[in-house]
Amino acid sequence: MQFKQIVGQSAVKQRLINSVKENRVSHAQLFLGPEGSGNLALAVAYAQYVSCEDKQVDDSCGVCSSCRKYMKLAHPDLHFSYPFFAKHKDDTALTFIEQWREALLANNYLNLDGWRGYLEADNKQANINIAECHQIIKKLSLKPFESVYKVLILWLPEYLDKEGNSLLKIIEEPQPNTLFLLVAQNQDQILNTILSRTQLVKVPALDYEDIKTYLIEHGQTQHAAEEIAYLSNGNMAEALSMTDQDSSNYHQLFMKWLRFCFGNKGSDVIPFTDQLSKLGRENQKNFLRYGISFVRECCLLSAGAGNLVHLPAAELDTAQKMITVMNMAQSEAISTELEKAHYHVERNANPKILFLDVSLQLIKILHFKTFPQGAHYIPN
Structure with a gap:
């Protein structure tokens, strides 16, 4: 070598x-x-x-x-x-x-x-x-x-x-x-x-740019390379593993999920959770990991630390719009729910039940502006 x-x-x-x-x-x-x-x-x-x-x-x-x-x-x-x-x-x-x-x-x-x-x-x-x-x-x-x-x-x-x-x-x-x-x-x-x-x-x-450049040189589209490099968080083993998964656009999926939950659209949420349950375990983990990372970047933007944010341009624009309707307390609560979901996916929880439960928690946080019992968040 x-x-x-x-x-x-x-x-x-x-x-x-x-x-x-x-x-x-x-x-x-x-x-x-x-x-x-x-x-x-x-x-x-x-x-x-x-x-x-x-x-x-x-x-x-x-x-x-x-x-x-x-x-x-x-x-x-x-x-x-x-x-x-x-x-x-x-x-x-x-x-x-x-x-x-x-x-x-x-x-x-x-x-x-x-x-x-x-x-x-x-x-x-x-x-x-x-x-x-x-x-x-x-x-x-x-x-x-x-x-x-x-x-x-x-x-x-x-x-x-x-x-x-x-x-x-x-x-x-x-x-x-x-x-x-x-x-x-x-x-x-x-x-x-x-x-x-x-x-x-x-x-x-590894640097974000190093991983992105490598992925582009090895056949990934620029958008896919940017998304995988962002999700991998400097871990080339994770990045290579993600290239073997379905080429889902996690950003669009995650935004769609948040919109459904924000609008309390039960008729859309239930079929959407069915869709998530069919992604496969590794794609579900990557999807949740993307959501955790994206919400974390929103927290940085809310805190005025935009110089520390590493989102592709289109996703950065979305994040800037998100923080106008999602405060820091909501972001932290959502991140906690996603982390718990990731933990349970790794341990082979029933994905249909799991994603429906998480969706209900997100509806509480985003639409009703209430927090899961036992959470200690102070809304702005």
């Missing part, structure tokens, strides 16, 4: 390249970034650059023997560790290496849900077990086979339990020319004993 295959993150890429040029390669590094930021892809591209036999100014060459093997994730000095759903207590990451290569080659922005789809996970919990920790120690105890560096990329160390303490010695005192790259999303869930032994590489969420 080369740096040029990774969307955005130019500052992080340059920092990584400079560390190699200036011979400042730390033996243990933590690539910390939110889901969909590309931190896993950056770690792989960095490992490929370190091992490249003909390094270019801003990337690995992509054609030398080492790069060709890295592009297939099959270099003898490249090792991976990751959470898996063990069937037997002696299962390790190596048991699932073929599925792992297939998953990562298919999607540079692999997340745990995507990885689960390549395995027979059933209801098992993902983890990195003690057998895998022993396997890591064994791998890193050997000298490099072909390259200058032996590299181990550990994805989601958050799934290391106390067994992770068995890795402390190999992290702190590795064999010469060993590179240990951890790729994480949540710093608070990593063992402090491991965290303190690594050099931090912060990877921010």
Whole structure:
């Protein structure tokens, strides 16, 4: 994998390249970034650059023997560790290496849900077990086979339990020319004993423009790209997932829903909830996520923070009109109802009943200007 295959993150890429040029390669590094930021892809591209036999100014060459093997994730000095759903207590990451290569080659922005789809996970919990920790120690105890560096990329160390303490010695005192790259999303869930032994590489969420440009270059219309980039909130894994869903215009659907509820048009609301119930679970989640994001932007506009709003021009115009008939208290109450609905959709609630119930709550808030029992909103 080369740096040029990774969307955005130019500052992080340059920092990584400079560390190699200036011979400042730390033996243990933590690539910390939110889901969909590309931190896993950056770690792989960095490992490929370190091992490249003909390094270019801003990337690995992509054609030398080492790069060709890295592009297939099959270099003898490249090792991976990751959470898996063990069937037997002696299962390790190596048991699932073929599925792992297939998953990562298919999607540079692999997340745990995507990885689960390549395995027979059933209801098992993902983890990195003690057998895998022993396997890591064994791998890193050997000298490099072909390259200058032996590299181990550990994805989601958050799934290391106390067994992770068995890795402390190999992290702190590795064999010469060993590179240990951890790729994480949540710093608070990593063992402090491991965290303190690594050099931090912060990877921010992707920019809206970077995601939009990528989607347009890969066949999305400008409108669809803008909507998906906005909804994904810097998460490329989410953005790619949305491109696989039906190309619904969430903005028009959401505005239609609010208009029906504002006008208390029961004859329109009921067939509309039927329509929403047939969207499919992922589209329902995306639709609700869009609604939550749109209402949040309306709150920012109401608060006079228009400079923080990131809506496409047409939707910004709609939002400016919306805040003339929907005050801050109503916006907050609507957002809460949508968040609760999203929670229940994720847990397979009956969509027809769910969307009808939410519609009734929105009618109370928008038409009758009353709030759900137990809510603590102060109307303007």
